[in-house]
Amino acid sequence: MLLADTQLSAPVRRTQPAVSAAPEPPAQWHRVLTVLADVSLLIGTRNVWTQAATHRISLALVISVCYASVLGCGVLALTVRSRRSLARVDLCVLVTGLILAACTAVLFHRGSDEAALTTQAARELVAGHGIYGHAWPWLFGRDGVAVTPTVTGGYDYTYGYPPLAPLLTAPLLWLGHGAVPAIAVSMGALLAGTVVLWWLLPTPWRSAATMVCLGFSFLPMYGRLGYPAVLALALLVPVVVRWPRIGRGGRLGPAGLAQGACLGAACAAQQLPWFVAPFLLAGLYSLRRGELGARAAAGLLLRFAGAAAVVWLLINTYFLVSRPGAWLEGIALPIIQGAVLHGQGLVDVSLYLTNGSDRIDWYSHASILLLAGLLGLFVLFIRRLGPAATVLPWCAFWLATRSQDGYYLMMTPLWLAGAVTAPHSEFVRAWQPRPRLLSGPRRRPARAAAAGLLLVPALASAVLAATGSPPLDLRVTALKAGERTLTRLTLRVTNHDDEALTPHFTLTKGQGMYPYFSVLRGPATLPAHTTAVYELRPPGGSYALPHRHQRVRLRVFTASPQTLSSAYVTLPTA
Numbered sequence: 001m002l003l004a005d006t007q008l009s010a011p012v013r014r015t016q017p018a019v020s021a022a023p024e025p026p027a028q029w030h031r032v033l034t035v036l037a038d039v040s041l042l043i044g045t046r047n048v049w050t051q052a053a054t055h056r057i058s059l060a061l062v063i064s065v066c067y068a069s070v071l072g073c074g075v076l077a078l079t080v081r082s083r084r085s086l087a088r089v090d091l092c093v094l095v096t097g098l099i100l101a102a103c104t105a106v107l108f109h110r111g112s113d114e115a116a117l118t119t120q121a122a123r124e125l126v127a128g129h130g131i132y133g134h135a136w137p138w139l140f141g142r143d144g145v146a147v148t149p150t151v152t153g154g155y156d157y158t159y160g161y162p163p164l165a166p167l168l169t170a171p172l173l174w175l176g177h178g179a180v181p182a183i184a185v186s187m188g189a190l191l192a193g194t195v196v197l198w199w200l201l202p203t204p205w206r207s208a209a210t211m212v213c214l215g216f217s218f219l220p221m222y223g224r225l226g227y228p229a230v231l232a233l234a235l236l237v238p239v240v241v242r243w244p245r246i247g248r249g250g251r252l253g254p255a256g257l258a259q260g261a262c263l264g265a266a267c268a269a270q271q272l273p274w275f276v277a278p279f280l281l282a283g284l285y286s287l288r289r290g291e292l293g294a295r296a297a298a299g300l301l302l303r304f305a306g307a308a309a310v311v312w313l314l315i316n317t318y319f320l321v322s323r324p325g326a327w328l329e330g331i332a333l334p335i336i337q338g339a340v341l342h343g344q345g346l347v348d349v350s351l352y353l354t355n356g357s358d359r360i361d362w363y364s365h366a367s368i369l370l371l372a373g374l375l376g377l378f379v380l381f382i383r384r385l386g387p388a389a390t391v392l393p394w395c396a397f398w399l400a401t402r403s404q405d406g407y408y409l410m411m412t413p414l415w416l417a418g419a420v421t422a423p424h425s426e427f428v429r430a431w432q433p434r435p436r437l438l439s440g441p442r443r444r445p446a447r448a449a450a451a452g453l454l455l456v457p458a459l460a461s462a463v464l465a466a467t468g469s470p471p472l473d474l475r476v477t478a479l480k481a482g483e484r485t486l487t488r489l490t491l492r493v494t495n496h497d498d499e500a501l502t503p504h505f506t507l508t509k510g511q512g513m514y515p516y517f518s519v520l521r522g523p524a525t526l527p528a529h530t531t532a533v534y535e536l537r538p539p540g541g542s543y544a545l546p547h548r549h550q551r552v553r554l555r556v557f558t559a560s561p562q563t564l565s566s567a568y569v570t571l572p573t574a
Contacts, residue, residue, distance in 0.1 A: 187224060
């Protein structure tokens with residue numbers, strides 16, 4: 001009874017309050033990447049601060065604060081304990097880089113020939129005039145604006161890019177004279193593209209975007225020069241990030257259509273996207289065909305390319321309708337203008353190691369053939385080469401007559417985007433064309449032979465160009481010089497070629513090219529296998545004599561056929 005009426009109570013165990021799990025520490029490589037991005041912002045910053053301290057003290061104070069930010073971010077990158085905290089440090093590094101890039105642009109904004117041409121095209125557009133087929137020589141030769149010489153003995157003074165950059169520059173003409181409006185567009189595009197790339201990349205990789213886009217000072221330099229290619233780069237960023245996933249499952253969706261629109265806008269900003277677009281389109285088809293089949297993949301590719309084409313046409317329609325011939329020649333100008341050899345590629349053999357070549361055209365042939373060969377290799381072996389889609393197109397420029405490193409440098413953020421978001425695992429099931437010969441028992445030697453067949457034409461063309469001989473023999477017979485300048489130069493020129501040549505003469509010191517000399521005496525066209533005497537006058541009437549140990553080279557260009565003949569000349573030293 002008592003047991004029935006008594007309630008038994010068990011002793012209550014006191015529990016300790018739950019301890020939250022410790023935050024997961026960031027990977028050591030993430031810390032190292034953040035530190036590298038932070039350090040890259042220091043490159044070139046001292047010169048910017050020096051100029052600011054002399055001319056704009058307020059900017060110098062801002063840069064000093066950025067120095068403090070770089071130091072603080074370096075400490076935090078190595079000491080924070082959680083991934084979230086390190087992500088915040090990455091954001092601080094990005095903001096510091098953006099501020100430093102903006103301060104540098106405020107101080108250094110003289111621009112380049114491309115910025116001057118873009119701004120002038122915007123002014124002509126606002127005035128209701130055409131922007132293609134018009135020469136503006138007064139833009140050059142002042143404020144250090146360079147000019148592009150051609151093998152015809154002249155210079156290119158016209159606008160030679162698609163129209164998006166002038167369209168965006170026109171509303172900013174109020175910013176001032178010179179090339180400032182075009183520089184504002186390119187710098188704004190660079191900063192916006194950097195933020196977009198930073199945001200789209202996986203969190204641990206974001207500092208790599210800051211480092212590639214804002215560190216080392218080379219991409220901000222192109223932005224300050226007002227290059228339309230920087231605008232094209234910014235538009236390509238959302239296209240390239242995770243591009244193997246475009247149309248996955250057979251549906252483009254708003255995101256895929258937006259990526260197609262950005263590709264079309266990039267192609268309407270500058271010509272460099274024209275070279276990477278075929279690789280992206282071919283890769284997209286192979287990926288979706290491996291997933292959906294040929295018909296569905298073709299339909300999806302047409303919708304994606306259609307979105308790009310519609311945007312490209314919308315931007316170009318006014319210029320296409322108003323003056324179609326001038327428009328077509330203008331947007332193709334960098335390809336057909338016949339600019340003289342320049343760059344860091346194979347052309348250096350003819351420029352510096354030999355006395356020229358009578359087969360200069362073959363450099364261009366080699367570049368085109370290499371681009372086609374690489375595209376063929378990309379399609380045949382996409383499972384291996386797919387991640388390199390954003391790098392392969394630029395290999396062709398190494399063989400081109402204009403092989404300047406800017407073509408590679410300005411697109412390096414796309415290399416990063418491809419490396420991080422387009423790994424080999426994305427291409428495991430991509431479709432690869434496999435004829436019977438390439439899939440049989442002897443497939444390895446057959447595939448090697450196929451790769452060789454695709455690349456041999458380009459290599460053969462390159463060898464032909466580099467091994468050509470100079471068609472003109474050049475001998476200096478007399479010169480007239482003052483104490484510090486050369487005023488006349490007399491040459492004996494022999495044409496060993498089988499065709500008549502129209503020579504154009506200049507002198508070079510190092511890698512630069514002096515303006516063409518005027519011909520006072522001598523035939524305009526030198527017949528085949530003949531000799532003539534030419535008397536030349538420097539532009540402006542005088543040419544500064546070289547310093548001791550400085551070598552001067554006489555260069556002679558011809559346009560049809562394209563040839564280069566060179567010879568070292570001995571001049572009095574200043």
